[in-house]
Amino acid sequence: MRRSLAADASAAGPLAFTFGCWYTWTAVGVAFPLLGLVLIPVAGLLAQGAYEAFPVLAATHVATLAWGTMTIMGASMQMAPALLGARIRGERTVPWQYALFTLSVLGIVAGFAIGDLAFVIAGAAGVNVASWWFLALIASAVTSTGLKRAILSPQLPVAFGCYVLVLLWGAALAANLRWGMWPAALSGHRGVVVHLTLGLGGWFGLMVVGTFYRLVPLLHGARVASRSRGWTILWAGVFAIAAALVGVTLGVSWMLRTAAILAAAAFLFFGWEVVHVLSHRRSGAPDLNVSHWYVVVAYSTVLAGLAAAWGLGWFATVRPEQLGACVVVLFLLGWVTQTILGQLYKVTPFLMWYYRATIPDVMAISRQTALYSPWLGRVVLWLSNGGVIALVIGLWEHAALVAQAGAGSFAAAACLLAYLLAYRWVPAAVRRSLVFEWRWRIS
Numbered sequence: 001m002r003r004s005l006a007a008d009a010s011a012a013g014p015l016a017f018t019f020g021c022w023y024t025w026t027a028v029g030v031a032f033p034l035l036g037l038v039l040i041p042v043a044g045l046l047a048q049g050a051y052e053a054f055p056v057l058a059a060t061h062v063a064t065l066a067w068g069t070m071t072i073m074g075a076s077m078q079m080a081p082a083l084l085g086a087r088i089r090g091e092r093t094v095p096w097q098y099a100l101f102t103l104s105v106l107g108i109v110a111g112f113a114i115g116d117l118a119f120v121i122a123g124a125a126g127v128n129v130a131s132w133w134f135l136a137l138i139a140s141a142v143t144s145t146g147l148k149r150a151i152l153s154p155q156l157p158v159a160f161g162c163y164v165l166v167l168l169w170g171a172a173l174a175a176n177l178r179w180g181m182w183p184a185a186l187s188g189h190r191g192v193v194v195h196l197t198l199g200l201g202g203w204f205g206l207m208v209v210g211t212f213y214r215l216v217p218l219l220h221g222a223r224v225a226s227r228s229r230g231w232t233i234l235w236a237g238v239f240a241i242a243a244a245l246v247g248v249t250l251g252v253s254w255m256l257r258t259a260a261i262l263a264a265a266a267f268l269f270f271g272w273e274v275v276h277v278l279s280h281r282r283s284g285a286p287d288l289n290v291s292h293w294y295v296v297v298a299y300s301t302v303l304a305g306l307a308a309a310w311g312l313g314w315f316a317t318v319r320p321e322q323l324g325a326c327v328v329v330l331f332l333l334g335w336v337t338q339t340i341l342g343q344l345y346k347v348t349p350f351l352m353w354y355y356r357a358t359i360p361d362v363m364a365i366s367r368q369t370a371l372y373s374p375w376l377g378r379v380v381l382w383l384s385n386g387g388v389i390a391l392v393i394g395l396w397e398h399a400a401l402v403a404q405a406g407a408g409s410f411a412a413a414a415c416l417l418a419y420l421l422a423y424r425w426v427p428a429a430v431r432r433s434l435v436f437e438w439r440w441r442i443s
């Protein structure tokens with residue numbers, strides 16, 4: 001195994017760092033292990049029910065902005081040339097955009113960690129500007145492809161729209177916490193519910209579904225069962241988001257319950273589609289992408305069950321905050337994180353294949369199945385999911401030690417993944433057995 005991986009590395013040519021990689025590398029090499037490590041003390045707070053304590057908010061935004069959003073930004077920039085056949089216009093501005101986004105996220109996280117909202121507000125301004133900049137770059141790449149833009153999944157533009165809204169709303173929430181100019185937004189967790197609906201449901205939820213439809217059938221050489229199912233998921237998601245926003249603004253409980261039932265339907269349809277594509281894939285070789293998608297199906301089923309049960313009023317005796325915290329952990333550290341992990345193993349070799357196939361040394365493309373299924377990746381899979389399950393049990397049972405053990409397992413998975421994908425090249429580069437190269441390009 002070790003010899004074959006070494007052979008792959010030497011056949012892969014120089015190790016190139018491009019703009020798109022900066023984001024992915026920061027997300028995988030810095031944000032994800034940091035998330036695991038901050039989760040250990042935060043798990044104790046969560047188990048005690050302190051869901052909105054400042055350290056918890058710091059951890060939440062490492063997960064959402066630094067881990068999830070940075071991965072999406074890196075993937076969009078790296079994948080656009082391969083999937084759209086378009087270059088990112090204005091790519092020379094990307095290092096500045098990266099610097100502004102990264103420093104601003106740091107400002108938000110540090111501000112929450114030390115409890116100083118001035119930092120959070122300054123960071124919010126920077127994150128908004130850097131994100132509009134990113135969206136403008138992607139939009140110009142898409143429009144430059146003319147008719148080909150139809151190959152974008154319809155969920156993706158809606159996800160981008162929700163992203164703009166969640167950032168603006170996040171900035172407003174931070175300003176409200178600092179100056180208290182709109183107390184009604186804070187009462188009954190209204191402001192947070194709007195923020196979660198747009199950020200988790202709209203931005204991450206629809207982004208994952210759209211990415212699945214665009215990418216996974218292509219990676220596995222299988223067709224989706226029907227394109228109309230993708231539209232059903234989109235409409236169920238959009239109506240769920242709209243019903244949740246109206247329900248929470250007007251304080252209408254049946255609308256919130258309808259939103260939960262629509263979200264449950266979207267999860268079930270999505271899980272069904274994922275199973276269809278995976279069961280029709282061409283190759284039966286071991287593939288971590290497939291394992292992670294099956295885990296996503298399991299999370300989809302559990303989340304659908306919880307949403308439907310709440311919508312039907314079966315959790316009448318449970319505190320909504322406690323149930324909400326468990327759902328956020330299952331969604332963010334389970335559903336979203338497992339999707340990202342699965343794509344990382346597949347997309348990087350896929351892109352390598354795509355770019356190398358455009359140059360004459362096609363023979364250098366690795367045919368090793370181990371490329372998609374490194375054994376350390378299996379350890380990451382089990383540790384991360386075991387961690388999430390223990391964390392949720394700890395939250396549900398108010399058992400701080402169980403929650404912290406879960407966070408510890410998740411942190412170990414995050415550090416292993418960082419070693420596997422972000423740092424394993426370092427010893428070879430230090431020994432000079434791997435040629436190291438900077439490329440001033442997206443791809």
Ligand code: HEM
Nearest residue numbers: 051052056057060064124127167170171173174192199200
């Ligand atoms: C400009 C960027 C952002 C800012 C300034 C911001 C700000 C805030 C603030 C002030 C709160 C606490 C609200 C309260 O307790 O009343 C909060 C909570 C939260 N935010 Fe954000 N947010 C941003 C982006 C995001 C994004 C993109 C997501 C998800 C994709 C997200 C997910 C969350 C979650 C899950 C919570 C609840 C955390 C908890 O209760 O422990 N945020 N955010």
